[in-house]
Amino acid sequence: MVDAARHPKVDIRTYTEVERVDGYVGNFKVLLREKSRYVRADRCNGCGECARVCPIEVPNYFDMNLAPRKAAYVPMSQAVPLVYNIDLDACIHCYKCVEACGKLEAIDFSMKDKLVWEDVGAIIVATGFSHFDPSVMPEYGYGRYPNVITAIEMERLNNTAGPTAGNVIRPSDGTNPRRLAIINCVGSRDKHFNPWCSNFCCMYGIKNAVLLKQTYPDMDITIYYMDIRTPSKGYEEFYDRAREMGIRFIQGRPSMITEDPETRNLFVHSEDVTLGRVIEREYDMVMLNQAAVPQPDVDTTSSVLNVTQSPGGWFMEYHPKLRPIDSPNDGVFLAGACQGVKDIPASVAQGSAAASRAGRILHSDQWEIEPIVAVVWEDRCVSAQGKKCGICAKACPYGAIEYEQGKAAHVVTAKCHGCGGCVAECPHNAITQMHFTDAQILAQLHALLAERPEEKILAFRCHWCSYGGADLAGVSHFEYSSNERGLRVMCSARMDADFIYEAFRLGAGAVLYSGCHPQDCNYITGQRLGAARAERLMKAFEKMEMTPGRFRVEWISAAEGDKYARVINEMQAVLNSIPKEKLMEEIERLRPEMEKRARRLREVPQVEEALEYSRQLEIAMVGEEA
Amino acid sequence: MSDKWTPRIVVFQCQYCLYSEADQKWMDTQLPPHIKLIQVPCTGRISPLFVLNAIQGGTDGILISGCQPEKCHYKEGNLGARRQLDAFRRFLTYLGLEEGRIRFAWIDVSERGRIQQELAGLEKTIQAMGPITRLATRAIPVGEKR
Amino acid sequence: MNHQPETFADQVRAIPGGEHLELCYSCGTCVSKCMIQQKVEPEYNPRRLLHKVMIDLDQEAFADKTTWLCSACDLCYPACPQQIHISKVIGAIKQLAVEAGLTTYLQTAVVNELTCVACGLCVEVCPYEAITLVETSVMFRGKAVTVARVDPNRCMACGLCAASCRSASIGLVDKFSNEAVVAELWDWIRSPVVEVTA
Numbered sequence: 028m029v030d031a032a033r034h035p036k037v038d039i040r041t042y043t044e045v046e047r048v049d050g051y052v053g054n055f056k057v058l059l060r061e062k063s064r065y066v067r068a069d070r071c072n073g074c075g076e077c078a079r080v081c082p083i084e085v086p087n088y089f090d091m092n093l094a095p096r097k098a099a100y101v102p103m104s105q106a107v108p109l110v111y112n113i114d115l116d117a118c119i120h121c122y123k124c125v126e127a128c129g130k131l132e133a134i135d136f137s138m139k140d141k142l143v144w145e146d147v148g149a150i151i152v153a154t155g156f157s158h159f160d161p162s163v164m165p166e167y168g169y170g171r172y173p174n175v176i177t178a179i180e181m182e183r184l185n186n187t188a189g190p191t192a193g194n195v196i197r198p199s200d201g202t203n204p205r206r207l208a209i210i211n212c213v214g215s216r217d218k219h220f221n222p223w224c225s226n227f228c229c230m231y232g233i234k235n236a237v238l239l240k241q242t243y244p245d246m247d248i249t250i251y252y253m254d255i256r257t258p259s260k261g262y263e264e265f266y267d268r269a270r271e272m273g274i275r276f277i278q279g280r281p282s283m284i285t286e287d288p289e290t291r292n293l294f295v296h297s298e299d300v301t302l303g304r305v306i307e308r309e310y311d312m313v314m315l316n317q318a319a320v321p322q323p324d325v326d327t328t329s330s331v332l333n334v335t336q337s338p339g340g341w342f343m344e345y346h347p348k349l350r351p352i353d354s355p356n357d358g359v360f361l362a363g364a365c366q367g368v369k370d371i372p373a374s375v376a377q378g379s380a381a382a383s384r385a386g387r388i389l390h391s392d393q394w395e396i397e398p399i400v401a402v403v404w405e406d407r408c409v410s411a412q413g414k415k416c417g418i419c420a421k422a423c424p425y426g427a428i429e430y431e432q433g434k435a436a437h438v439v440t441a442k443c444h445g446c447g448g449c450v451a452e453c454p455h456n457a458i459t460q461m462h463f464t465d466a467q468i469l470a471q472l473h474a475l476l477a478e479r480p481e482e483k484i485l486a487f488r489c490h491w492c493s494y495g496g497a498d499l500a501g502v503s504h505f506e507y508s509s510n511e512r513g514l515r516v517m518c519s520a521r522m523d524a525d526f527i528y529e530a531f532r533l534g535a536g537a538v539l540y541s542g543c544h545p546q547d548c549n550y551i552t553g554q555r556l557g558a559a560r561a562e563r564l565m566k567a568f569e570k571m572e573m574t575p576g577r578f579r580v581e582w583i584s585a586a587e588g589d590k591y592a593r594v595i596n597e598m599q600a601v602l603n604s605i606p607k608e609k610l611m612e613e614i615e616r617l618r619p620e621m622e623k624r625a626r627r628l629r630e631v632p633q634v635e636e637a638l639e640y641s642r643q644l645e646i647a648m649v650g651e652e653a
Numbered sequence: 654m655s656d657k658w659t660p661r662i663v664v665f666q667c668q669y670c671l672y673s674e675a676d677q678k679w680m681d682t683q684l685p686p687h688i689k690l691i692q693v694p695c696t697g698r699i700s701p702l703f704v705l706n707a708i709q710g711g712t713d714g715i716l717i718s719g720c721q722p723e724k725c726h727y728k729e730g731n732l733g734a735r736r737q738l739d740a741f742r743r744f745l746t747y748l749g750l751e752e753g754r755i756r757f758a759w760i761d762v763s764e765r766g767r768i769q770q771e772l773a774g775l776e777k778t779i780q781a782m783g784p785i786t787r788l789a790t791r792a793i794p795v796g797e798k799r
Numbered sequence: 800m801n802h803q804p805e806t807f808a809d810q811v812r813a814i815p816g817g818e819h820l821e822l823c824y825s826c827g828t829c830v831s832k833c834m835i836q837q838k839v840e841p842e843y844n845p846r847r848l849l850h851k852v853m854i855d856l857d858q859e860a861f862a863d864k865t866t867w868l869c870s871a872c873d874l875c876y877p878a879c880p881q882q883i884h885i886s887k888v889i890g891a892i893k894q895l896a897v898e899a900g901l902t903t904y905l906q907t908a909v910v911n912e913l914t915c916v917a918c919g920l921c922v923e924v925c926p927y928e929a930i931t932l933v934e935t936s937v938m939f940r941g942k943a944v945t946v947a948r949v950d951p952n953r954c955m956a957c958g959l960c961a962a963s964c965r966s967a968s969i970g971l972v973d974k975f976s977n978e979a980v981v982a983e984l985w986d987w988i989r990s991p992v993v994e995v996t997a
Binding site for chain 3: 661663668669674677689691693694695697698699700701702703706707710711712724725726727728729730733734737762794
C-alpha cells in the first residue's frame with residue numbers, strides 16, 4: 028500500500044465515492060465525490076495531536092467495535108495516506124483539535140464535499156466482500172452470549188496491533204479461554220441465508236486454530252465442520268499439520284449453543300456424525316466462521332457502473348470460464364471477491380490479470396469491437412420528426428442509445444454489443460443490426476420454410492446458449508426430429524415478433540423461441556426483453572386459438588443438449604398428434620391475421636430486394652438440379 | 654412462618670422440553686426429596702385428574718413444565734395442555750385455592766438453568782403462602798374407595 | 800431415457816414430500832435438533848435413515864426405529880440448511896412401510912370400548928388425526944354402537960386423548976397410564992420423607 032502510494036504513476040483517492048460513470052471503453056468520464064475529512068490532506072502530517080486531545084470516544088469499526096477511537100481518528104496506524112479524519116457525527120465541536128494542530132492549520136471545519144470529473148480509460152472494480160451477521164441465527168446466540176464471537180473479532184483479538192495487543196480473552200470476564208470451539212459454515216451452505224460455499228472459511232478456521240495453538244499450547248481447540256474443503260496447493264498439508272498439533276475435528280453442524288448463566292460457559296450441541304450420536308460439549312469461547320456475502324451497497328455500485336450481478340449479488344463476469352475478469356461492460360474489469368468468493372492467492376491473481384487487461388486498453392489507440400452493431404436510419408426514426416418515442420433507449424441493456432425528442436436516436440457504437448434488442452423493439456423499423464438485418468433473417472426464414480413448411484419446426488436459437496445447446500445435442504449424438512430447422516440470432520432479444528408472425532404466415536408447423544436462462548444472458552438483460560416479448564406472443568396466439576404447443580418458449584443453456592433434443596422431440600410429438608387436414612385448415616385460418624401482423628416487415632428497406640434475390644437463387648438452384 | 658417447614662412440590666415435566674443434559678441430570682438425580690418429578694410424554698398428557706390427586710393429597714405447589722408454543726414435540730400438545738389446565742386452575746381458584754400454587758413454565762430449549770429458577774420462584778411463593786389448607790382433604794387417591 | 804428398475808429411493812421420491820431426499824449432505828443438524836435421541840431412543844437418527852434410503856436399504860429403513868418414532872414436530876425443518884422437510888420424507892418411508900404390511904412397534908393409545916360413549920372429544924384433540932368414530936357390530940336398542948378407534952400407524956402416544964377423555968375410556972398403557980401415574984404420585988405422598996399434614 029505504501030509502495031503504491033509512493034509510485035509516481037499511481038494516484039490513490041481514499042474516502043472518495045464514484046457517483047457517476049459516463050462514456051465508453053477508453054473514454055470514460057467519472058464523477059468522483061471526495062468526501063470532506065475536515066482535515067486538509069496537504070497540511071496534515073499525521074502527528075496525531077488532534078486525536079490525543081479529542082475528548083470523544085466511539086467504537087472503532089476497524090477493530091470490530093471492540094476498542095474505542097476518538098472523533099478525530101485514523102482507523103489504524105498503517106493507514107495510507109496517514110491523514111486524520113474528523114467524524115462529525117460524534118464531534119461536539121469543542122475545537123480542542125484546532126488548538127492542538129496549531130501552526131499547521133490542517134483542521135478546517137468549513138470543508139465541503141468536492142465533486143470532480145476525471146477522464147479514465149478503464150475501470151477495475153475491486154470492492155471486495157462483507158461478512159454475514161450471525162445474530163440473525165438465534166440458535167448460535169451471537170449478540171446474546173458474550174463469549175460467542177465471530178472469526179473477524181478473533182482476528183482482531185489475536186492481532187498484536189489489536190485492541191488487546193494479541194491477548195485472546197473472553198469478553199465476559201477477561202480471562203483466557205481454555206476450551207475453544209470453531210464452527211464452520213455459519214450462514215453459508217445454508218439455503219435460509221446463503222447457499223454458496225464461502226470458499227476460504229475452512230482454511231482460515233484452521234489457520235486461526237494453528238495460530239492460537241502456537242500461542243496457547245494448552246488450549247483445547249475443536250473445529251465443527253460439515254466438509255473440510257482444502258482444494259488449493261499446500262492446503263491439505265496444512266490441514267494435516269493442524270491435526271498433528273492436536274486440534275480436534277468433529278464432523279457435525281451444531282444445531283444450537285446454550286449458555287450457563289453463571290459461568291458464561293457455552294455448550295455446543297451437535298451430532299457427531301462419525302459416532303451417529305448427539306454430543307453436548309462445554310467450551311469457554313465459541314468462534315463463528317461466518318459466510319462471506321456481497322457488500323451491502325452492491326446495488327448502487329452495479330447501477331453506477333452498469334455491471335450486472337449473478338445470483339447472490341456478486342458481480343457478473345462476461346463468461347464464467349473464458350472471460351472471468353471482464354465485466355459485460357467493455358472497459359470495466361472485476362478483481363477479487365466482488366466477483367465471487369475467493370481467497371488471497373486467487374484475488375491477487377485476478378487483480379494482476381485485471382491490471383494487464385486494463386493495460387491493453389490504455390496502451391492502444393484503437394479498440395476492436397464486434398461488427399454486429401446497431402445502426403439507426405435517421406429518416407425513419409419518428410423522434411427526428413418530433414414525436415415522443417425512446418423505446419430503443421429503454422430496450423438497450425448497455426445504455427448505448429442516446430435519445431432526445433426531436434433528434435434521431437443515436438447509437439454509441441463503442442458501447443453497442445449487438446444483442447439486437449433495439450432492432451426488434453423499434454415499432455417503426457428504424458434500426459437495423461449489421462450482419463443480422465431484417466432482410467437477411469427474413470431471407471433465411473423463407474429459405475428454411477420453402478418446402479412443406481407445415482412439417483417443419485422452426486427453432487430460433489440465441490447464439491450463446493440454445494445454439495450451443497443444439498450443437499451439444501449433435502456432438503453428443505442425442506437424436507431429435509430431422510424436421511427441425513435452426514435460425515441463429517445473437518440474442519433472444521433480436522427475435523422480432525414479426526419474424527414469428529411471418530413464419531406462421533408461411534405456414535410453419537411449429538416455432539421454438541429459445542434463448543439463455545435469465546441469469547446466463549450474455550447481453551445483461553437481453554433475455555428479459557425477449558422473454559417479455561415471448562409472453563406477449565404466447566397470449567396473442569392463445570387469443571387466435573392456435574393449437575397449444577405449436578409455439579413454444581424454452582430457455583436452454585449451452586450445456587443442456589439433452590433438453591434441446593427433448594424439447595424438439597416433444598414439439599414433433601405435438602405436430603404428429605394434429606391430423607394433417609386439421610393443421611392445414613388452422614394454418615389457412617390464421618394466415619390473414621398473421622399477414623396483417625407481419626405486414627410492417629415489408630416496409631423495411633432492402634427486404635424486397637433480399638427476398639427477390641433469395642427467390643432467384645432458389646429458382647437457379649432448383650433449375651440446376653432439374 | 655417457621656424455617657423448618659418445607660413445602661412439598663410436584664413437578665410435571667414433559668419428557669422433551671429440557672434440552673441441556675446438565676439440567677436433565679440435575680432433575681433426575683439431585684432433586685431434593687420434597688420435590689417430586691413426574692415425567693409424562695407431553696404436557697398434553699397431564700390430566701386434571703393428576704393435578705387434583707396432587708392437591709387433595711396435600712401437595713403445596715405444582716410446577717408444570719413444557720415446551721414453548723410452536724415447539725411441541727407433538728405438534729400442538731402443549732397448546733391443548735395450556736387450554737385445559739389453565740381452565741382447571743381457574744376452577745380450583747374459584748374453589749378457594751390460592752393463585753400461584755400451580756405454576757406453568759414453558760421453557761425454551763436454549764434456556765439453560767431456567768427450571769431451577771422456576772422451582773426456586775415457586776418455592777418462594779409457597780413459603781410466603783404457607784402450607785396448603787383448602788382442598789387437601791384426602792389421604793387416598795381420588796376415585797379409590799376408603 | 801432411464802430404463803433402470805425403480806429403486807427404493809425412487810419410490811420414496813415419488814411420494815409427495817419425499818422428493819427432497821437426495822439434497823441431504825449429512826450435516827447432522829436434524830439429529831442434534833431432535834430430542835428423541837437424547838431423551839427417549841438412542842438409536843433414533845433421521846440423518847442415517849435418509850442415507851439408508853439413498854442407498855436403497857429398504858428393509859433396514861423399515862426396521863429403523865426412526866421411521867416409526869418421528870412425531871412430525873418439524874423442529875428440524877427450519878434448522879435444515881438444505882431445507883429438506885425431513886418429517887415428510889420420513890412420512891413417505893412410513894407410508895411405504897405400512898404398504899409393505901408392517902406396523903408400528905410403539906405402544907399406542909388404547910380404547911376401552913365398553914365405556915366409550917363416542918363423544919368425539921378425542922377425535923377433536925388428536926394432533927395426528929389418528930382417532931375416528933366407527934360403528935361396531937354390537938347392537939344397542941336397534942342401533943349399532945359407535946366407539947372411538949385408534950389407527951396405530953398414526954398414533955404417536957402423546958396422551959392428549961387420555962387427558963381429555965371424560966370417561967377415562969381411552970388411555971396409554973404401562974408407564975403413562977392414569978393408574979400408574981396416580982400410583983407414583985401417591986407413593987411419594989405417603990412416603991416417610993414427607994409428612995402428610997392433611
